[in-house]
Amino acid sequence: MPEIQLFKVLLALVVVVPRVLAQSPIFGQVGSMHCVVQGNSTHGIKFRSFSVETSSSTSTTKSSTSTTKSSTSTTKSSTTTTKSSTSTTKSSTTTTKSSTTTTATTTTSASSGTACTVTAIAQVSSATASCTSIVISNLAVPSSTTLNLSKLKTGTTVTFEGKTTFAFTDWDSDLIDIGGEDITIIGAPGSIIDGNGQAWWDGQGSNGGVTKPDHFITLKSTGTSLLQNLHIQNWPVHCFDITSSSGTTITGLTLDNSAGNAPNAASGGLPAAHNSDGFDVSSSTNLIITSTTVINQDDCVAVTSGNNITVSNMVCDGGHGLSIGSIGGKSNNDVSDVLFTNSIVRNSQNGARIKTNSGTTGTVTNIEWSNIQVSNISIYGIDIQQDYLNGGPTGTPTNGVIINGITMSNITGTAASSAQNYFILCGSGSCSNFDFVNVAITGGSDDSCNFTPTSGNFKCT
Template identity: 45%
Template sequence: MSLIFFIGTLMMTAVVTYGFNLDNFDQLNDAKKSPDKWIVIKNLLVPAGKTLDLTGLQNNTVIEFTGHVTFGYQEWEGTLITLKGKNITVLGKRGHLLDGGGQRWWDGKGGNGGKKKPRFIQVSLVDSTVTGLHIKNSPRHCFMINSSQNLRVQNTTIDIKDGAKSGGHNTDGFGVSSSRNVTISNSVVYNQDDCFATTSGSDTVFENAKCVGGHGISIGSMGSGNVVERVVIRNCRVLGNTNGIRIKTRRGETGAVKNVTFDDIEMKDISKYGVVIQGNYYNSGPKGDPTPFPIENLVIRNVRGHVAKSGTNILVWVAPGSAKNWTWGSKITGGSKENPCKGVPQSLPIRCGKK
């Protein structure tokens, strides 16, 4: 036996094939039953009106996205990708792309009318990690986290820049609800709505993010008896958004916001409000006097930046007695539009509505 043949044979026997290569949508159910619990999703076309349904996964499954994943066009209000399971690892490999093709649906109306538009991805994960996803052009809401626990989402890029000129609307980046102990770190979001928003749940961290072109970082909108508590938003840059940071509670509804911290937030070229906390929120715009709604133990620390001259640096409009135990440290400049404030805790150093 020649030395070359021996080495070649040895190399061939050393090759290990792992994972179920899912490149045909019809094989989805077989992939979820893969005995080695490793699904490689590569260059997959998801048919129009169908969901890439990654629910019912075996515990300890690895989902690996590689290549280009695309979706057929149909007007519908479903979800393009769903993920559900325990001890799940989701990996976006270098060079992959999850392309929603949102421009086919965009009409400037988002979820408020016009074409029926699907959401992009919804996850319900426990004791799991999602790393390195690159998402492009969601038709509307992009990355929704619901009923999750002990979840870490990291190094995510949400690129909906095209929506700015092509009618993208309600293209929210991350949304968290009914979840506990969720951390989202090292993300970049280009979109036309909230970069991040949480509407219920506890022990949420949103950190090390860059938000461009959207509506800012939000708590809410709050109502329906929901409670948000123990949230930390830190080390974020908010650039070219309509708002910097905001808390919005809906008029006439109940719930609570407790123990929320905004720390080390830099904003630049904000068009409307640097910091806005309002208790009379409607989707169509604020109306009337604010409704009593507890916003307790709020910390604003090292929140800084610039608002356009036509905008307002700080607006607080909450029912008297709603705000309790606030700590405030901000330096926001530029805005010249002055608005009256309501419900600000006494002796709090807020230059409300001022330059």
């Protein structure tokens, strides 16, 4: 067939076929058809392409159990959502998240990432593995179980909501482990973390009696992390163990172990709670603890190693004061550049304290207490001792731990008549460069200082 006749036939098809298809029940709504004809110098006529473009309006099917929406453009489908009275499933073409009886309830937000609500301990693992916003809601932690938040995803926020409780456990493991980079741990208004300390308290703390958790909460946080507005009460022993942390701010906490002040049947007339430190800090740097109340039976804050640590705007009630130590005989025996400031210490054994361990080595450098108000101190207003052994003083100091660069300024208040306002017991040649200015604690008697500050207006009488 000559090329001109072939061209006429094909041209007729181009005109007729769309009309036929338009009347078809299948292709009647396809929209448009395009045939592209391209000349060719060798063959005269060439068909380059033939394409059909389709479009359809969204179709929606509704029933009592499911809703499906889809749209197509060369065939594209949107997320399908199925809802029922017992479970929720959200899926996309690339990601599927589901909730079951052992995983946290999840939701997804473009702004905050994946959120999980945890109401049972079995949900914790999946929540920490996949979610960056976790709500711990009225969680009851069973016996022999740690609330494990130690591997939070970077940038995760954990919110404690309602009341978190702990069943008695005859072991020495931690009850809450927290760790991660750039994490935020906050307490919702009215929330309480209750450690059920009454089940362990026997007046002996970690020194004996019933087996107790090693710590209530361990914290290993890096980056720029924040703990805020937590209300914690009745912890068994040692509330916070902060170790190997950096760049962390702790603010607005209430630690209330006041229920442990009363004796119980097992404590022999002593306060039932013992060794109930608020914050134990080791091997940490660039740490801030501020605007927090601690009611307990041991150190309010005790720094045993680390540097660049600020403790400010504290209220410490009933414990052992603001402390450095004990230092020596540990894996890290150096502490430097610590500031305690603008705080109240009341109804406590000590106000400001440094304690180092007998026969050990280490360094305590550039430590400052400033603007500290003390009241009703029962043992020492200011206490620096280098004679601790097995947790208690021997009366004979050693000089392996070097204490250098201690500043105390504007420390005022009262001690009980049976207390000593000041007690300093340094090893031979191991204390230097003490600067005490405007230190005035009254009420106690029989002050004892074997080392005199090298500058300031301090008098130990």
